[in-house]
Amino acid sequence: MSAELDPIAGPEHKPVAVSTKNAEPALPPLRKLMEFRASKGMYDILPDEARRFALVEAAFRRVVELHGYSEVRTPVLEPTELFLRSTGETSEIVEKQMFTLARETESFTLRPEGTPGVARAFLNGSVHAKEPVTRWYYIGPMFRAERPQRGRQRQFHQAGCEVYGDAGPVVDAEMIDMLVGLLGELGISDVEVRVNSIGGPTTRQKYREALLAHLTPRKDSLSEHAQKRLDDNPLRILDSKDPRDRAAVADAPSILDCLEPDDRAHWDGFLAALDALGTQYVVTPGLVRGLDYYTRTLFELVSNQGELGAQNTLLGGGRYDGMVHELGGPKLPAVGFAIGLERLLLASPLPTPERAPRCFIAPLGAAGLRVALGLARELRRAGIGADLDGRGGSMKSMLRRADSVGARVCLVLGDSEVETDQVQIKDLASHSQSLCPRADVLSRVAAILASAPKVNEAAR
Ligand code: HAM
Numbered sequence: 001m002s003a004e005l006d007p008i009a010g011p012e013h014k015p016v017a018v019s020t021k022n023a024e025p026a027l028p029p030l031r032k033l034m035e036f037r038a039s040k041g042m043y044d045i046l047p048d049e050a051r052r053f054a055l056v057e058a059a060f061r062r063v064v065e066l067h068g069y070s071e072v073r074t075p076v077l078e079p080t081e082l083f084l085r086s087t088g089e090t091s092e093i094v095e096k097q098m099f100t101l102a103r104e105t106e107s108f109t110l111r112p113e114g115t116p117g118v119a120r121a122f123l124n125g126s127v128h129a130k131e132p133v134t135r136w137y138y139i140g141p142m143f144r145a146e147r148p149q150r151g152r153q154r155q156f157h158q159a160g161c162e163v164y165g166d167a168g169p170v171v172d173a174e175m176i177d178m179l180v181g182l183l184g185e186l187g188i189s190d191v192e193v194r195v196n197s198i199g200g201p202t203t204r205q206k207y208r209e210a211l212l213a214h215l216t217p218r219k220d221s222l223s224e225h226a227q228k229r230l231d232d233n234p235l236r237i238l239d240s241k242d243p244r245d246r247a248a249v250a251d252a253p254s255i256l257d258c259l260e261p262d263d264r265a266h267w268d269g270f271l272a273a274l275d276a277l278g279t280q281y282v283v284t285p286g287l288v289r290g291l292d293y294y295t296r297t298l299f300e301l302v303s304n305q306g307e308l309g310a311q312n313t314l315l316g317g318g319r320y321d322g323m324v325h326e327l328g329g330p331k332l333p334a335v336g337f338a339i340g341l342e343r344l345l346l347a348s349p350l351p352t353p354e355r356a357p358r359c360f361i362a363p364l365g366a367a368g369l370r371v372a373l374g375l376a377r378e379l380r381r382a383g384i385g386a387d388l389d390g391r392g393g394s395m396k397s398m399l400r401r402a403d404s405v406g407a408r409v410c411l412v413l414g415d416s417e418v419e420t421d422q423v424q425i426k427d428l429a430s431h432s433q434s435l436c437p438r439a440d441v442l443s444r445v446a447a448i449l450a451s452a453p454k455v456n457e458a459a460r
Contacts, residue, residue: 041146041154048352052345053157055353056186057139060159060339063182067174069137069161074117076141080107086116086323088292090233097144099154110143113291114160115320115336116327122164123329133165139341151311151343160317160338164324167333169266172297172319173273175337179301179315180279187349188314190305193280196287196298197270198235198255199263200321207258208234218248238286254285266296293320297335306347314347315339357452358385359409359445360402364395368413375411375423375441382442384449402428408452409445 038044045053061071080100087093099110111117118138127134139159146152163171176193183191198204211234219227223242230237238249259267274281287298298318308314317337324332359379363372372388379386387405389398395412402410412424423441426433427448436444 039154041148041152043153043155049345051353051355052348052350053341055350056341056344056348057159059185060139060182061137063178063185064137064161067135067178069135072118072121072136072138073140074111074114074121074138076111076143077108078111078117078120080109082116082120082327083109083112085326086119086293087113090236091292092290093144097146099143099145112144113142114138114140114158114338115162115291115293115323118160118162118336119164119323119327119329119334122162123324123327128164128324128330128332131165133163135161135163137161149311150307150309151340151346153342157341158338159341160336162334162336164332164334166335167266167321168297168319168335169270170273172270172299172335173277173279175317175335176274176281176299176301177277177279179337179339183301183303183314183344186344186347188303188305188344188347190303191314192282192302194284194287194300194302195270195274195281196255196284197259197263197267197296198288198294198298199259200295203255203258203260203263204235206260207253207255210253210258211235211237214252215248222248233292235288236290239288239290249286256283256285263296270297289316289318293323293326294318295321299337303347306349308343308346311343313340314343355406356385357408357449358387358405359411359449360398360405360407361386361388361411362395362398362402362413363388363390363392364398364412364414365392367415367418371418371438372411372413375413375438378442379445382446384442384445399426399428409448411441411445 080098083094083098089095093112098112101108118136122128122134122136137160140157141155142158143155145154148154161175163175176195180191180193183189199207212230215222215230215234215237219230221244222230222237223240223244226237226240226242226245226248235255237245238252240246240249256267271281271283287300289298289300296319300316301314302312303314304312315337317335319333319335321333324330324334361372361376363369369390369392372390376386376388387402387407389401393401398412399410408428410426410428412426414424417423417435420435421438422435423438424433425436425441425444425448429452
């Protein structure tokens with residue numbers, strides 16, 4: 001015989017007796033749960049904030065899919081060697097910021113950026129043999145052991161795109177135009193597009209020599225860090241925030257004056273495509289970016305809008321025509337970018353989206369609960385959000401709970417409603433109520449919810 005449903009008592013919980021005799025010795029005393037905090041620089045994204053993330057992610061997906069990108073998902077943990085070979089041994093990420101762990105004889109690293117893993121997946125899937133041009137996008141958490149501050153976390157989220165097989169320069173320009181459009185949709189209009197070209201290997205070698213000729217006589221005035229960079233990666237000194245380095249590079253030669261003819265043709269084509277699109281940009285010869293793999297086009301979108309502080313680079317990207325080959329694949333050009341979602345949310349004025357309007361089902365007693373269970377299932381299957389509170393309680397407490405979940409409608413099922421096969425419908429916005437035949441509840445609730453204001457407009 002099935003047990004009577006009792007909404008008040010609920011199932012019985014018997015305490016489990018635990019013997020402490022012969023217990024394992026000497027584990028350190030457990031800390032109280034409240035003492036635990038997320039690791040330094042890592043944050044919980046609670047539901048209100050998660051809805052803002054979902055909003056910008058939906059806008060991102062919609063826009064990039066309109067431009068022909070398909071989603072790819074790759075592991076969070078990758079072989080450490082992958083980042084050494086691609087992100088680069090002289091990059092700050094590889095030098096100082098990787099979360100690396102050893103397991104048996106292997107070394108793994110929590111991905112500090114998405115580009116190397118996506119390129120690896122592209123190669124492992126032999127996608128280049130099937131498609132002349134591939135356009136992929138990804139969204140997910142990245143990890144860098146940086147000093148945390150506003151807009152800079154140790155776990156953060158990127159949304160990025162990568163294109164393989166198109167040497168540009170039109171694709172580079174279209175990517176930037178797409179990004180300006182996306183930011184505009186998210187209410188971020190105060191944006192500066194910074195562009196530069198660092199050419200191919202020949203250009204860079206030529207420029208490296210010109211830069212060394214300029215900086216070597218000034219070596220003693222450089223920061224200690226820049227002095228070290230003189231040997232391994234002098235271009236990165238252009239990026240330094242140290243006032244001593246800034247002074248030394250102020251009148252340094254421009255890389256744009258050293259471009260080889262094919263790099264120059266690419267650069268001219270890139271600017272011509274941006275002009276044709278009417279995209280505003282600022283040529284920034286000092287822009288070098290912190291990853292070793294870039295070739296030719298580099299770009300960053302910077303904003304001072306909203307609550308962005310010093311970390312005002314919303315996104316960065318560029319061409320990396322050597323990586324696929326460096327990872328063991330064919331010589332295939334590539335270009336991409338990644339947006340920091342936390343920074344996007346700091347800049348965007350979009351409010352936290354409301355939850356979709358829903359209804360609350362309030363059974364008053366065991367008979368009402370039996371009907372409520374079926375009704376809740378029916379509503380949900382029809383695509384209507386429904387909360388069922390099976391704990392029982394007075395009408396007053398049920399209405400309080402309906403309010404706390406933000407319900408628009410409350411469906412009351414007391415004994416008299418069950419006997420007459422009806423449901424009492426309370427419209428919590430207009431404070432009106434009526435009795436409705438059980439068979440008509442779905443359409444009545446749908447009509448009330450449809451009159452509620454629309455949500456998530458930006459994500460459409
Ligand atoms: P990135 O410049 O290192 O490039 O990062 C791109 C964006 O990720 C930054 O502009 C920023 O918004 C965000 N970001 C980076 N580090 C943090 C952090 N610690 N906390 C919060 N946000 C952060 C890349 O990652 C390249 N993979 C971009 C790319 C794709 N290039 C070609 N394809």
